[in-house]
Amino acid sequence: MKASFVSSSAMQNVLRLTISQSQNKLQQASTEATTGTYADSGVSLGAGAAKSINLTSAIAQAASFKMSNAVVELRMNASQTALSSLKDAGDSLVSNLTALQASQDTTSIAVALQTASATISQLVSTANTSVNGEFLFGGTNLDSQPLSDQSSAVSDTIVSALNDYATGLGKDVSELTGEEIGSFITDTVEPMFSESAWTDASEGWSAASSTNMTSRISGSETITSSTNANSEGMRYLALASVVVSALFGQDLSSDAQSTVASKAIAYAAQATSGIVTQQSELGLAQERLEKANDALDAQSTLLQGNLVDLQGVDTYEASTLVNQLQTQLETAYTLVSKLQSLSLVNYL
Incomplete structure (x- = not known):
């Protein structure tokens, strides 16, 4: 019978190799148990790794759209709030001017002038x-302040033009009829608030661009996500206010004052109508944004599900494997410890 020799050193080396392999497997299993996905998708999925990358990219793109859409939504909500305040201001001006038509006393005129200035x-x-x-x-033009107050300069221009107009008719300003002051407002004052005059680089009110912002809210959809200070609503609100502040300070007849109030009311009503139109346009864009966000959420959920199906592992199975590997490692450590304590000296 032939005797076989067993080296304790060789056994230790085998156990060390086993420990090293088990540690690697334990790290991988722990990662999978924690994340619920493969620790190394490339190795585990093979050719399917490309699909995983595409799904991950699509999910990231949807998240990016949601983040940018949140900024767009914030801007549009703030714009709606601002436009609502302007509409209220226009309504208040109309209310005060309507009262002025009924009673052109000093107090009513003072209130109208104060409201116009405000x-x-x-x-x-x-x-x-x-x-x-x-x-x-x-x-x-996002970086430049859109409006500057030119009401004082424009009022001076209107008063000067009014005096010239009255002189041309051979009258004093106080002698102008309602029809004549109405023609002056329509032919001389109103053109001062045309878009070209409003945006004039040297004397205009506005430095805003008449082109609104557009925002891409999904891979296939863009919306107009802003409005601008060159809109008819804002121009006519300024026109109504300046007509009041410039002309009610003059020595006009009762008939002329009534016409000024009527013209200002009409301009203010046109202004509020224009502002409501701006709000409606923004509202439609907000509705489209909301629907786009809903679609992005649904898309993201679907893609996440596909990615989990592709990369997902059974966390219970992974946890069980972790426990098994920990037990194996503990056993291996114990065996190595015992082998290291073996010595021929103990048997002499």
């Missing part, structure tokens, strides 16, 4: 609203 201040302040350092009503 409306201009609110218009300029609101039009210059910014969010995250970008002006809401600048159109594509």
Whole structure:
């Protein structure tokens, strides 16, 4: 019978190799038990790894759209709030001017002048609203303040033109009829608030762009996501206010004052109508944004499900494997310890 020799050193080396392999497997199993996905998708999926990359990229793109859409939504919500305040200002101006038509006493005129001044201040302040350092009503010109208050200069121009107009008719300003003052407002004052005059680089009110912002809200859809200070609503609100502040300070006849009030009311009503139109356009864009976000959420959920199906592992099975490997490692450590303690000296 032939005797076989067993080396304790060789046994230790085998156990060390087993320990090293078990440690690697334990790390992989622990990762899979924790994350619920393969520790190394490339190795586990093979050719399917390309599909995994595509799914991950699509999910990241949907998340990116949701983040940018949140900024767009914030801007549009702030714009709606600002436009609502301008509409309220226009309604208040109409209310005060309507009262003035009924009674052209000193108090009513003073209230109308005060309301007109406050409306201009609110218009300029609101039009210059910014969010995250970008002006809401600048159109594509986000970095420059859209409006500057030119009411004083324009009022002076109107008063000067009114005196020339009356002189041309061979009258004093106080002798102008309602029809004559109406023609003056229509032919001389109103053109001062045309879009070209409003945006004139040297004397205009606005530095805004008339082109609105567009935003891509999904892979296939863009919306107009802003409005601008060159809109008819804002221009006519300024026109109504300046007509009041410039002309009610003059020595006009009762008939002329009534016409001024009527024209200002009409301009203010046109302004509020224009502002409501701006709100409606933004509202439609907000509705499309909401639907796009819903679609992105649904798309993301579907893609996440596909990715889990592709990369997912049974966490219970992975946890069981972790426990088994830990037991194996503990056993291997014990055996190595015992082998290291073996010595021929103990048998001499």
